[in-house]
Amino acid sequence: MNSAATQPERPAAPEWFVRAVAQPTLSRFALFEGARIHYRHWNEQDVGKPGLLFVHGYRGHSRWWDFIAPFFTETFRVLAMDLSGMGESDHRERYALTQHSAEIRAVIGHAGLASATVVGHSYGGSRLLRLCAEDMPGVGHAVVLDSYVNFPAIDHMGQADLVGRRAPYPDRASALARFRLVPDQYAEPYLFHYIARHSLKQVEGGWLWKFDPGLPFGTPEADGPEFLQRITVPVSYVCGEHSSIVSADRAQRIVRHLNRGHGPVVVPEAGHHLMMDQPLALVACLRSLFQLEMETAP
Secondary structure, eight states: OOOGGGSOSSOOOOHHHHHHHTSOOEEEEEEETTEEEEEEESOTTOTTSOEEEEEOOTTOOGGGGTTTGGGGTTTSEEEEEOOTTSTTSOOOSSOOHHHHHHHHHHHHHHTTOSSEEEEEETHHHHHHHHHHHTTOTTEEEEEEESOOOOOTTTOOOOOOOOOOOOSOBSSHHHHHTTOOOSSOOOOOHHHHHHHHHTTEEEETTEEEESSOTTOOOOOOOSOHHHHHHTOOSOEEEEEETTOSSSOHHHHHHHHHTOTTEEEEEEETTOOSSHHHHOHHHHHHHHHHHHHHHHHHOO
16 A cells, blocks of 8 residues: 555656646635635636636545646646535535535636536546536536446445544654555555645644545445436546456446447556556546547537
8 A cells, every 4th residue: 555654755756747736826716505615727817728627536636636737738728626625625514415516517617617628536527427417507528537436236335434534643744654545556656745745734733634524425326327318418438447446347337328428448557546657648548538529529
């Protein structure tokens, strides 16, 4: 299992990564149902370009896209958001799956985008699919990365316990030593260290994770086949070759239930967290999908 305790304090990073994470961003907040939803722009001034929004996975944050998003600023107006209870967005007393989906639409509207291509990873991808199923305007093309969808005929829905530390770690180093990817997989050390550092916040008495420990586990809804079949926008489904979350059979099943599904597109040698072990392959995959989108647009 990866942990910061067994990796260098500042792992050597390639030049492309250093350039990418050095790109400046502007923070904005959309107010939605009483919570401030944080999102960041890479090139807010490029109002003539189509919108591209990135959505993180469960207990993640927008910084997961820092070394992916800058590759697309030449052709898109690029944003990444924090769902409520995660990243820099407000925490809530209670959370709902449909509410997280609607927050994606709220950010698209607040950013002044009539429509956007939206890329969602894992939990963010399942929230994106639900948004599309509700037929809310705003999503022109959904790109779903290794997101689990439940099929009641073959799956058993269980309840997971809440897991989240409420007491601060005494110092940053001890907190970093506890950082893990869930599910566990290989990550490039420089990527692992970068995400770990940006997953923490300093509080009175020490350091805590940015996510709300009261977040309920993101158990997928039981109506997977039904809501997939309601989606009318084009959906590109991407998965990792070695994903421990989405099997090849499940990925194919998801695409078969979509009216305008493309894929599954399999990223070679990638696990569930595709950007952590195959970042440049993921960039190449997204570029190809966006090019295909432009070529086939009516």
